Amino acid sequence: MHEMSLCESIVQIIEDQARAQQFSKVRRVVLDIGALSSVDVGALRFCFDVVAAHGVAQGAALDIHTSPAQAWCMPCATRVDVTRRADPCPLCGNHQVVVEGGDAMRIKELEVD
Template sequence: MHEMSICESIVQIIEQQAAAQSFSRVSRVWLEIGPLAGVELEALRFSFDVVTRGGVAAGAALEVIELPVTGWCMPCAKSVAVTQRYDPCPDCGSYQIQITGGEELRIKEMEVD
């Protein structure tokens, strides 16, 4: 389960920011996650609760902002919404789409004390 190591990295970033910005507690964390990031959300939530115990983010709420999958259609020369890799362009039907969004996994915001 790689969600545990993802959460350990998130907590490491939170603790580094706590030291750098002098806050003592995090009460809420917002993550932006795309469907192509390969993350199981329930496993991530469970892992976050386990990994944050006893630290600056203990008891913090985890909010997930799910991002859409987007791609650049080469024949249309525009950004299009797709649901997964290798989908055809919804406008022209071409499979020449380069994924430009939906793979993200990042901390967007934290509520701190």
């Protein structure tokens, strides 16, 4: 389960920012997770509560937004959204698409005191 190590990294970033920006409590964490990131959202929620239990993010609400993956369709010469790496272009059905993103996860917003 790599969600535990992801949560440990998230909480470490939050703790580092709490020291740098001098806040003492995190009320809400907003994450943006790409559709191709292979993150189990349920496991991530559970792990976040466990890892954040004794720090500035203890009890923080976790809002998770999933962003679509994007690919460049060579025949259409346009950027399209895809849900899997092997998806064809939703416009022309061609499989000559190059996935350009959608596997990242980032902290998008923190609501702090």
